Amino acid sequence: xxxxxxxxxxxxxxxxDNTARLDIDNFIILxxxxxxxxxxxxxxxxxxxxxxxxxxKAKAESHALNYSKEKKVAIEKVKFANVEIDKVCPHxxxxxxxxxxxxxxxxxxxxxxxxxxxxxxxxxxxxxTDEYLAFLADNNLTLFNAAERxxxxxxxxxxxxxxxxxxxxIFIAKGAKQII
Numbered sequence: 001x002x003x004x005x006x007x008x009x010x011x012x013x014x015x016x017d018n019t020a021r022l023d024i025d026n027f028i029i030l031x032x033x034x035x036x037x038x039x040x041x042x043x044x045x046x047x048x049x050x051x052x053x054x055x056x057k058a059k060a061e062s063h064a065l066n067y068s069k070e071k072k073v074a075i076e077k078v079k080f081a082n083v084e085i086d087k088v089c090p091h092x093x094x095x096x097x098x099x100x101x102x103x104x105x106x107x108x109x110x111x112x113x114x115x116x117x118x119x120x121x122x123x124x125x126x127x128x129t130d131e132y133l134a135f136l137a138d139n140n141l142t143l144f145n146a147a148e149r150x151x152x153x154x155x156x157x158x159x160x161x162x163x164x165x166x167x168x169x170i171f172i173a174k175g176a177k178q179i180i
Contacts, residue, residue, distance in 0.1 A: 128164060
């Protein structure tokens with residue numbers, strides 16, 4: 001099997017660590033079991049979040065297996081390895097960032113905005129990729145009024161840029177720093 005294409009799985013997902021991992025081509029997918037659901041996160045090879053969604057535990061195993069079949073990737077039982085973001089902490093400058101969602105016990109504790117905690121200085125920061133913001137907007141159209149939905153269709157890039165700037169201002173006002 002190609003070294004770049006493998007899935008790491010665990011007992012609770014049916015296939016040992018409560019996590020499944022798929023490395024393929026230019027992205028990584030994790031299925032992380034929480035108390036109430038499974039968090040599916042898709043990363044690029046730099047560890048930046050491209051997609052993130054919760055799903056019922058009953059659907060997680062079939063989702064992982066179907067995805068691996070679709071990509072023609074065999075399943076291997078291998079020990080879990082975390083996905084680390086290739087960024088430094090904007091507070092202390094060290095590469096010691098961990099996703100806050102890693103320690104979340106349930107889906108309510110998983111932040112919609114990708115948040116990171118520095119294991120060195122203990123401060124929080126955020127990093128929002130354009131791809132993840134587009135994924136959020138596309139999967140939450142009902143949160144937008146008709147004019148906003150039309151702007152997302154006709155001027156998507158500009159509208160997403162405005163949404164990102166608004167999100168930044170909110171998180172910065174709450175004391176988080178953006179990872180550049």
